[in-house]
Amino acid sequence: MNDQPVGHPEGARGVSPCSDGLTERGMYFGGGHVVLDDPFAAGAQFTLTFELRPRRPTGLLFHARGHGTSFDVFLINNTVGVTVNDGGGSVSVALTPQKICDGEFHVITVSKGEKDLMLMVDATSEKKAGPFASFPSSTTQGLLHIGGALESSGAPVTSPYMGCLRNMIINGRRVASEARAARVIGLVDFNVCPAY
Template identity: 30%
Template sequence: TSPGPTQSLNLRKPFFVGGINPDLSSNDKVKKHLQGVLGSFEGCMRNMKQNYETFGQPNATQKVSSCVANLERGTFFNDQGGYITLYDKYYVGLDFAFNLDIRPRNLSGVILAIYDPAEKGDYIFLQLVDGKVVATADNGQGEVKTEYTPREENALCDGEWHSISVNKAKNVLLLTVDGNNAPAGTGAVGSSEINTNDPMYIGGVPDFTRTGILTDRNFSGCIRNFEIRRGKGELYKAQYLSSGDITGDVTLNKCPRN
């Protein structure tokens, strides 16, 4: 509070709406004035005004998306482009399998990527390419590929959820889409291990020029029910995309229904 009959506030830009800059969250003065409440506002705002004048468009936003009335569970990757770094260092190894559901809004986009940034490094990718679902892997002995082609080019962009399963078992790569098995991809015998110690990206990648990436777009649409099995005979474990680091326009825990 200000002493005496003060009737105005001496404020300086920037103004934060809906939350504060993460760099300020550890500031003792900020903590005191906010009484320890440092969480961001969850919900929708509109018609922001100061002295009866609208604020206009913000200079910058962080993890903010448009308000949508009709929502359901999942993570939404906006058309503007964005992705989640779910793990900073992930080892694929001999056996690796995962399941997820997608509801895409575009025929092309990177769904999952784990790769050594070196040009000839190991990798595994799951991508949409012109309406096809393509899984590829390389352990240094040449690319292994399996591809699912729907009967109609736009079949996966029909507004419905579609299930995808990928299973890398040593030198064999299996892909199933909506219960339909794609032809298996088989690599060189005796060359089975994908040696990665690199980020796992969901919904896109920071660099589309990497060998093995077949599109120049991030995934657009919704993803849910992502689960991983690390080794043969192990159980699948649910993965929480909200635990990852967001880059770009991604909305956690809610998807527009249409």
């Protein structure tokens, strides 16, 4: 400016990080989130699989609230956690991998059966039996938020997820095309993630 170099910015709001042209496939969350139009039933059996490469060790990955039900997947201080309440009671499971913010993608699988909740991070898994409802109601659904939520009250983490997600699959169905047609709040890049 005025023939003087500006230098590096002290901070940034609402912009994707510079990647020096190196990018790869995935969705980048820079403090924003996506709200899917398709309701998510926390009371039903489901399997959610995705890959993540976080830039921060804490953030809300998935969040849904229905009448008396809830579903949260989150990072908190490098620990991957899941909490599900299907109306019969709350069940939580967590895993702390050796490194989660190592610049590599990690495969996460969350699976809720009739009687237990399972979390797998790469090749390590943890399972917990739950006081799940005997007759889960498909009517207790909430909209699924990916990457954070404006109304995250009751979630174990309220800060948004910062980093990349890819290969999101719920019950065998890819989420990417639905996410592109969903409501986007804040910074989300559907096309590319900065490569490390």
